[in-house]
Amino acid sequence: MSGVLDWLTMPQTIFFLAVTGVVFLALQVSAAVFVYAERKVAAFMQQRYGPYLVGPKGLLQPIADIVKLVFKEELRPKAADGLLFAAAPVISAIAAFAAFAPVPFGASTTFFGLLPEPMPLQVADINVAVLVIFAITSMGVYGIVLAGWASNSKYSLLGGLRSSAQMISYELAYGMSLATICMIAGSLSLREIVDAQAGYYFGVIPKWNVFVLFPTGFIAFLVFGTAGVAETNRAPFDFPEAEQELVAGYHTEYSSMKFALFFLAEYINMVTAAAVTTNLFLGGWHGPLIPEAYGWIWFLIKLFVLCFVYLWLRWTLPRFRYDQLMAFGWKLLLPLATINLLVSAAGVLYFGL
Amino acid sequence: MRRGCSILGSDLILFGLFAAVAVMGSLAVIGQKNPIYSVLALILSFFGLSGLYVLLEAPFVAVVQIIIYAGAIMVLFLFVVMLLNVPREDAAEWDRTHPYYRPAPAVLGSALAAATLGLLAWAFSRTPGLGAGVADARPAASSVGQLGRVLFTDYMFAFEVTSILILIAMVGAVALARKREQ
Amino acid sequence: MVALGAVVGLGGLVISGLVGPSNPTPEKEAAYECGMPPVGDARERQSVKFYLIAMIFLLFDIEVAFLYPWAMAMRDLGWPGLLQITLFFAILVVGYAYIWRKGVLDWGPESDPDYKHAPRPGPAVIKRYRYGTRH
Numbered sequence: 001m002s003g004v005l006d007w008l009t010m011p012q013t014i015f016f017l018a019v020t021g022v023v024f025l026a027l028q029v030s031a032a033v034f035v036y037a038e039r040k041v042a043a044f045m046q047q048r049y050g051p052y053l054v055g056p057k058g059l060l061q062p063i064a065d066i067v068k069l070v071f072k073e074e075l076r077p078k079a080a081d082g083l084l085f086a087a088a089p090v091i092s093a094i095a096a097f098a099a100f101a102p103v104p105f106g107a108s109t110t111f112f113g114l115l116p117e118p119m120p121l122q123v124a125d126i127n128v129a130v131l132v133i134f135a136i137t138s139m140g141v142y143g144i145v146l147a148g149w150a151s152n153s154k155y156s157l158l159g160g161l162r163s164s165a166q167m168i169s170y171e172l173a174y175g176m177s178l179a180t181i182c183m184i185a186g187s188l189s190l191r192e193i194v195d196a197q198a199g200y201y202f203g204v205i206p207k208w209n210v211f212v213l214f215p216t217g218f219i220a221f222l223v224f225g226t227a228g229v230a231e232t233n234r235a236p237f238d239f240p241e242a243e244q245e246l247v248a249g250y251h252t253e254y255s256s257m258k259f260a261l262f263f264l265a266e267y268i269n270m271v272t273a274a275a276v277t278t279n280l281f282l283g284g285w286h287g288p289l290i291p292e293a294y295g296w297i298w299f300l301i302k303l304f305v306l307c308f309v310y311l312w313l314r315w316t317l318p319r320f321r322y323d324q325l326m327a328f329g330w331k332l333l334l335p336l337a338t339i340n341l342l343v344s345a346a347g348v349l350y351f352g353l
Numbered sequence: 354m355r356r357g358c359s360i361l362g363s364d365l366i367l368f369g370l371f372a373a374v375a376v377m378g379s380l381a382v383i384g385q386k387n388p389i390y391s392v393l394a395l396i397l398s399f400f401g402l403s404g405l406y407v408l409l410e411a412p413f414v415a416v417v418q419i420i421i422y423a424g425a426i427m428v429l430f431l432f433v434v435m436l437l438n439v440p441r442e443d444a445a446e447w448d449r450t451h452p453y454y455r456p457a458p459a460v461l462g463s464a465l466a467a468a469t470l471g472l473l474a475w476a477f478s479r480t481p482g483l484g485a486g487v488a489d490a491r492p493a494a495s496s497v498g499q500l501g502r503v504l505f506t507d508y509m510f511a512f513e514v515t516s517i518l519i520l521i522a523m524v525g526a527v528a529l530a531r532k533r534e535q
Numbered sequence: 536m537v538a539l540g541a542v543v544g545l546g547g548l549v550i551s552g553l554v555g556p557s558n559p560t561p562e563k564e565a566a567y568e569c570g571m572p573p574v575g576d577a578r579e580r581q582s583v584k585f586y587l588i589a590m591i592f593l594l595f596d597i598e599v600a601f602l603y604p605w606a607m608a609m610r611d612l613g614w615p616g617l618l619q620i621t622l623f624f625a626i627l628v629v630g631y632a633y634i635w636r637k638g639v640l641d642w643g644p645e646s647d648p649d650y651k652h653a654p655r656p657g658p659a660v661i662k663r664y665r666y667g668t669r670h
Contacts, residue, residue, distance in 0.1 A: 084389070090545060128497065131416040131603065138424030142396070145428075149389065149435055161435070165585055168428060168592040175599040183606035188497055323642035326588075330640040334595070335631075338624060341602070345609055345617050417600050425596040429589040436586050501608030504601075505616050512601070513619070516626040519594045523630035526590040527637050530583050 020123050027100060031267035032062035034307065041311040072256040077152055084150035089254065089261035092143030096265040099136040099272045102129035104191045106285050106296035120191060129190040130182055133276060134175055137231060140269065141167050144233075144250050147262070151253040159249025162322065167231055169329040174227035176337035177220040180344055181209055181280050184217070184353065190276075194284030208283040213353070216344035221281045223337045228273040230329065232266065235314040237325060274306035275299075282306075368408055375401030388434045392427055399423045413497045587639050598627060 036051065036059065043050025051058030076085060104122035126132055141164045148160015185193040199207045210221045230237040246252070251262050278284060282302045285295025320328065347353070378398025385391040399422045406415035504512055605612070605620050612619075634640060 081389075084393075126412070128412045128416055131413070131420070135416050135419040135424060138420055141424070141428055142431075145431060146393075157435075161432075161585055164428065164432075165588050168425070168589060168596075171424075172592065172595050172599060175596070176602070179599065179602045179606045182603065183609050186607070186610060188603070188607065326640060326642045331635070342617070342621060342624070345620075348609065349614060349617060413604070421593075421596060421600055425589075425593040429586070429593050432586050432589045436583065496607075497604050498607035498611070501604030501606070502611055504604050505608065505612050505619055509619060513622060513626070515601070516598075516623045519597060520626055520630040523591060523594055524633055526587060526594075527634055527639055530587045 016123075023100060023105075023123055024097070027097065027268050027271065028264070030271050031264050032066070034267045034270065035065070035263070036062050037307070038311050038314075041308070042315050045312075045315045066260065069256055069260040074256045074258065075253070077253050081150040081152065084146050085253075086258065088143050088147035088150055089258045089265070091146065092140065092265035093261045093268075095136055095140045095143060096268040096272070099133055099140075099269070100275070102126045102132050102190060103272065103275045103279065104129075104194065104284065105275065105299050107292045122191070125191060126189070128188045130178055130188045130193070130280075133190075133272075134171075134178060137174070138168075138171055140231070140265075143262075143265065147254070148250040151250075153253050155247045155252045156250050159246045159252070162246075163233055163250060166237065166325060166329070167233075169326060170227040170230035170237075170333070173223050173329060173333035173337045174231060176334070176341055177224040177227065178280070180216070180220045180337070180341045181224075183341070184209065184212055184344060184348060190279050190284075194279050194286065197283040198286045206283055206286070206288075208286075209281045213344050213347045213351075216340050216347060217281070219336065219340045220344070221277075223333055223340065224280070225277060226333060227329075228277060229310070229313065230325075232269045232273050234270065234310060236317040236319050238314075238319060270307065270310055271303070274303050274310065277306055278302040364408060367404065371401045371404030371408065373401070374398070375405065377401075389431070392430050392434060395430075396423045396427050399427070413500060584639070584642065591634060591639060594630075595627075598623075 039061070040050045040058075051061040054060045054064045076082070101123040102125075104120055104125070106122075144167075145160045145164040148156045148158070148163075151157070181193065182188055185196045187193055187196070193209075197206070197208050201207055201211070205211055209217050211217055251259055254262060278299060283298075284302075285292070285299040287295070287298035287301075290297050375398050378394050378396075378401055381394035382391045382398065385394060399418055403415040403418040403423075406412070406418060601623070602620070605616060609616060
């Protein structure tokens, strides 16, 4: 047992547990902030006030929402499959939290000399992190499709089926543009991919993957970003819950905490997608002016900008029609990503990058 | 998966855990009457297998196991189960196929299972270096890059043939679905 | 993270189960159908298109999975490696063109063979309608 005690009191272990805890709490808080931001941004874009009653400027609105949701009655259709009905939101939440584990958010640090060796600022430093994220993303389908099936409601089932077809369709373009960046960086580790983006071209343009082998890096960024929005089921790809057609899609029958878990998972997925995009294309924690030890500040700035773009998209673009959505994914994004991959491979070989 | 975290011979414990998940998942697949639960149990089993691959230091195979098997094939299975609308296996049919009523298939199946087990045991007895740890007998294709190098040089022909296989599968899927629609 | 996610999920369910009210009525237990009594079972047979798209996705997913080892070894393999993967894609493009031609990727009404020949108001009809000569 002393082995366990030694292991528990090692600075590295404490650091690991602390990072895990911070990330865990940060994800939850970010989801709450995101909901508030979404409502405020929506209000701003539609020239109204948004939440302003609970707390100063309505800042406590998310807390009020959570409390309300906890105290709500759980409804369950009689014909529903009880076990799966309860399992689906939990699966969604687990997948959402797990997807952030391999995402780094700052340079290695000794934490003001408290650690004997520099430790990476991330929960799990996996050398195939990119693939792990891809795998966990593909697991997100199950929460939605099971919710749709278990509810035994027509709207839910249609929403679940639709969204799973949508998610798997965009997963291909997603994986393809991911492969493009991995190929250019020559690594599957997010940390190595980020570190390869340090420095500048000609002393001014940051060496981010958006600018690499112009325009292939930028095309990969666009494809990845679009597929990311589709994967997280956000407008203009919010078919699972297309209100006008499907009431609320797969979570039509959900209420109380079960509904809250879906909501939480959706917003955490968005944060994760923004974080992965930051790491892959926008140089992660590298940026001018701020020393690398405080690189996480840059990381957060980029993250906020991307999250804002998510909100901006939602309140600007109208929803696709379903056949347009499938045609866009299969007939445009997939070929584009494939050609982009081959072209950038030729570019890497030709310029000897 | 973090380095420097291995305590109490955790590899063995983890092996037992993952193996138990895989075996229990597989048992649950055939022990279910509701096909949806069977599909979910199979996914669980795949996760167990994936964990075993991680222990074997083959992270790429582990992740691909999740992406392809749990992420793509099982979605297809789930769709098929839902689309055919078979929420529950027919109880009467289950009774008819029960070993008690139909001894011949049961005997044949058991014989096949025994033969497979025997074959496996024979293969294991002839495999050298089974007792050695994974780290000692690290395969050539442990990293993704090495795997790519081997795949695109030594196994190039097999790789290209795979694409023809995929092509045939595509055409076959479309042809079958079209016929059913008419 | 998986464990913590599970804690949040299950904990949330337990807490709301404890503090939330629970007095179900037949109306609350019915599936939502715009306020009307639900008709029939939801688990009807669905379109074969979903099955097809899952099948095609599986095949392309295998292709993407093969891509990663190549992407990692690309610099060592050089131009011959690029040629090989291009050949691999070229064979798949045949299948891609086939499913495109067969309309697997079409989801709109145009994908329905009957729709193309269905009578519909042409420009002349619409024009007449607009100027009110029809009624």
